[in-house]
Amino acid sequence: MTSTSPPPAAPATQAAAAPLARLAGLLAANAPHDGSFATCIPGVHAVRASSASAELVHGLHRPALCIVAQGAKTVMLGDESYEYDPSRMMIFSLDLPIAAMIRQASVAAPYLSFRFDFDQERLAELILKAWPDGVPLLRESRAVYVAQAGEAVTDAAARLLALASQPEDAALLAPLVKDEIVLRLLRGPFGARLAQLGRIESHRIGKVVAWIRSHFDQALRIEELAELAHMSSSSLHEHFKSLTSMSPLQFQKALPLQEARRLMLASGIDAGVASQRVGYVSASQFSREYARHFGTAPSRDMLRLRSAGLEQAVSFSQQY
Incomplete structure (x- = not known):
């Protein structure tokens, strides 16, 4: 790090x-x-x-x-x-x-x-x-x-x-x-x-970020994002990672995991339902990627967050 x-x-x-x-x-x-x-x-x-x-x-x-x-x-x-x-x-x-x-x-x-x-x-x-x-x-x-x-x-x-x-x-x-x-x-x-x-590259990457936010549960095709940004695929990847420190795919993967965590905490639904709501087909893949991102399996994460009274943590993006 x-x-x-x-x-x-x-x-x-x-x-x-x-x-x-x-x-x-x-x-x-x-x-x-x-x-x-x-x-x-x-x-x-x-x-x-x-x-x-x-x-x-x-x-x-x-x-x-x-x-x-x-x-x-x-x-x-x-x-x-x-x-x-x-x-x-x-x-x-x-x-x-x-x-x-x-x-x-x-x-x-x-x-x-x-x-x-x-x-x-x-x-x-x-x-x-x-x-x-x-x-x-x-x-x-x-x-x-x-x-x-x-x-x-x-x-x-x-x-x-x-x-x-x-x-x-x-x-x-x-x-x-x-x-x-x-x-x-x-x-x-x-x-x-x-x-x-104000530079054109930042505006173009901003459009891509907005698209990913609105369509995080859809398959990501780098060629389509490059077309949206009026860039080549390699140029998009380079500028995107330069600005965000992540590839477009890494960026996209983070969003549904965060939304699933919010849903489980706010609504009390289980990991299987949450994974389906954010676009995962495989519950096991969701659990693996969730554990990789948050450091623990969904069920253990929910138990730990609820016992610590951290339900409000899911909305922190408006608190910092």
């Missing part, structure tokens, strides 16, 4: 810590108990967790900026591991099947996270403004990035969340602060990486 954490952050100055402390206070106010809370501002969420994770939780994360104001978390994409805490922020640029674990949280000092979902159309418009002469080509094009959470971005996130308690002002001012956050990201140290979302 490869770790892609950035170097440890230098100790924060009092001035730099102030926006983060304000953001933490606003997150605690907007997330009064454990869970994910949508605000009156579209795409802006406050997240709280009062205990560290007992295990890796699997789910699908949408394109978003996440800033941890308190606590710490590990995110895994394929065989790569990303660590982030209050000194860092994370950007997801595609719908990605990930596994995550909150490493640091308590009742006294809960995990608090700000999530800002990207509006892809508006992002594309702002990329043109921030990079009018074109985006520099980058050798690294992974669809998840970790970087230092700068004071300016953290301050803007706090101001945006503060507007959540002022709906009338939010309707007028929130779009401006959203644009500020995106522009600060684009003009920051990893702005060129974020701007890669």
